[in-house]
Each structure stands twice: as structure tokens, then as C-alpha cells.
Amino acid sequence: MTEPAATTPAPPPVAGRNWAGNVHYSARARHRPTTLDEVRRLVARAERVRAVGTGHSFNRLGDTTGDLISLAGLPPTGTLDRDRGTVTVPAGLRYGDLATRLHTDGYAVANLASLPHISVAGAVATATHGSGRANGNLATGVAGLELVTADGELLTVDRTDPRFAGMVVNLGALGVVTRLTLDVVPTFAIRQYVRLGLPRHALDAALDGAYSASVFTDWRSDRLDQVWLKRHADEPAPPADWLGTRAADAPVHPVPGMPPENCTIQLGEAGPWHERLPHFRLGFTPSSGDELQSEWHVGRADAAAALAALEPAAGRIAAVLQICEIRTIAADDLWLSPNYERDSVALHFTWIGDPAAVAPVLTEVEERLAPFAPRPHWGKLFDRDPATGYPRFDDFRALLREFDPAGKFRTDELDRYFARD
Missing domain, CATH: 3.30.465.10 (Uridine Diphospho-n-acetylenolpyruvylglucosamine Reductase; domain 3)
Structure with missing residues (x-):
């Protein structure tokens, strides 16, 4: 494998804020090393240090008052x-x-x-x-x-x-x-189809309708707005009356008003897996970044009940929402995975970029989902104590003690969830 041709402008050495702009990093120094030995020296001499990726986390879990290292170099x-x-x-x-x-x-x-x-x-x-x-x-x-x-x-x-x-x-x-x-x-090829107006009772069948499927709703209707089906290229197209939906006759963006040109190709045209499985094209900016995001994972069997529990809050959700995406993920054995030993449905909320307006709705969503043992996405906004949803939480705390007894990689947000002994 060789270095790729440039597809989008290179990021700055280490940005001072995350992609959405709601987190400004507190680091005293920022570094972009170009060799592994340089990374090792930076880590060894630091009192506090964190690595930063492309800045797509929406909370302060990765923020530090010490040194921030980008590995992009x-x-x-x-x-x-x-x-x-x-x-x-x-x-x-x-x-x-x-x-x-x-x-x-x-x-x-x-x-x-x-x-x-x-x-x-x-x-x-x-x-x-x-x-x-x-x-x-x-x-x-x-x-x-x-x-x-x-x-x-x-x-x-x-x-x-x-x-x-x-x-x-x-x-x-x-x-x-x-x-x-x-x-x-x-490598494999995928065709992407978008269907409109899914009845809510058909959600489970829709999520099983393709190799990868996403359902979008703005919580303003008794139907789910869009279903994005990503099927292997040799599979048949959905029939005209698939689950009571109709086919989109032009490309769409999941967020109303956003340009569909930013999205991967739809309308059933076959293409390489990496140009269909994401919703957005690598060479385009997916959105303005003026947004906040939250996501909770519940058991696959609880998906319909979880959505029903949120229904009384639909108006309040819709008032601060850009779009909600529903996806399904298979169970695994990774200790801090939201899908640990549980086939899951993820309820993802892209909010407007107004923290004060979003905060009370986020809290209400968590309260309504509480009976379903929701597990938050670690890179999104949440209030719930994650220890209540992860069976191997204490085992991970033991790993923290083993690998970082002095707290070099600790942050204030980590300390909230993984209290020190």
C-alpha cells in the first residue's frame, strides 16, 4: 500500500477545537510528530497527554490540560x-x-x-x-x-x-x-437505494432490508422519512411497493435543506463499497459543522418500544433536531462497546448547534430510554452514567490502573466516569 493522492485539504497540524466547534481544547501545547520515536519521547516526558484524531467527538472526553498529539503527520x-x-x-x-x-x-x-x-x-x-x-x-x-x-x-x-x-x-x-x-x-460492489415514507411498524423489517440500512426521521410525522438501503450489487432492487414506501426519484440528503451532492451516489447505481457504504463523499464537507450529536444504543428487541417511549416527547425533540438516524449493529465481546453481548439498535440525534436549547431535551430522551438500559456512544453528548450499562466497566477500570497508574492519559471527563481508587 502506498500513499494516496490528496482527496481533501490536509487538516491543520493540531486544531484548537473539535469539528463542530463546541469544544475548544485546553491543551497547554499541541504537537504533530512525524516519527514514532518522536511520539515516544513526547509521551514519556509529558505529565498529561492525549492523542487527537480528526476531531469528530462532541464531548470533552479527549480534552486535556497537558499535551495534545495529532498522529496525522x-x-x-x-x-x-x-x-x-x-x-x-x-x-x-x-x-x-x-x-x-x-x-x-x-x-x-x-x-x-x-x-x-x-x-x-x-x-x-x-x-x-x-x-x-x-x-x-x-x-x-x-x-x-x-x-x-x-x-x-x-x-x-x-x-x-x-x-x-x-x-x-x-x-x-x-x-x-x-x-x-x-x-x-x-472488495465488493454496492447499490444504494433510498425509500420514502416508511410506516413505523415496518422499522424492524427495514433494518433487515440490506447489507447496511439506515432509517431517518425528523419526529414530525407518523411515518419515518427515509430508508437508505445499501445492497450488494448482485442483489435485486427493492420492489415498487417495498414495505409500503415509495422510491426516491432523485438523490436526497438526510438533513432537509442540505445539498444531496455531498452524499454518496443513490438511485441503484452500482459502485465500489467505499463509495456507497458511507452516507457522505470523502471529497465533500458533509455539513457545516454547526450541530451537536447524541446517540444511545438499546437492544435490538427493544427498538420499537424505545421509539414508542420517545413519542410523547416528539414535539420537543423535533424543535431542536436536524435529523434522527436509526441503525442496527451486531453484538460483540469488546468491554466498552455499546454492543457488548447485545445486538443493538442505535438512535442517533443530530441536534441544532444550541447547547442550552438541546440540554433539557437530551436529558428527557435519556430518562425515557432508561428502562431499556441505553449505552451512549462515547464520542457524543450524554449525561447518563455509563457504568450502569456496561457489564465489564470495572474490568476496564482495572486496565486503567495497570496501564496508567499515574493518570497521564486521564481527563476530567474520564475521571467523572472512571473514578480513581
């Missing part, structure tokens, strides 16, 4: 192992850049998130996901990790290590991940 080359079916890549590489190179070599990763703009390490560390009943989140495709530990030493772990399931979704709290080894599969 490390060499972008990867190593494809055809015999083992893996690729080893630098942590700061974006999924979109990895995907174009993998496809050229005849390979793919099993799934992608809605944005191809996010870094591999950042997405994995927060259990970011795509959709599909048989598809795990992106972290489930990790076969190995290389990380710089608190003393600056380099540690490599893989699935043979009994700690591995606790180290993949790591929130950046165990060290600075510098390389990841990912499972790959032969």
Missing part, C-alpha cells in the same frame, strides 16, 4: 498481508483514504461509518459504527494494536492477549495508539 503507508487477510495502518489515517487504497489492491473492510473523514484510531477507540444486522462496529475489525504506553515504551497486542477485548475500545485512556491491524475481505 506520521507516514501514511500501510502494510497489506494477503495471507493473513489483514492490513496494518497508521492510527491517524482516515478511513476514506484507507478505503481507496484497499480497493485498488482488491480488498475492503467489512463496513464503514457514515463519514469517511474520520481517523481509524479515533473511530475504533469510541466504537464508531455503520449499520447492518450482521455487521459489528468498526472496532470489531481490529486484529491488533500498537500503542505507546505511559513510560514511552512500545507495546503490541493482538487477539491472543486476554486483555485485548478491553483494549480496543479504549477511549484513548491506555496509551497513544500508533498503528492498528484490521481484518480485510475481498
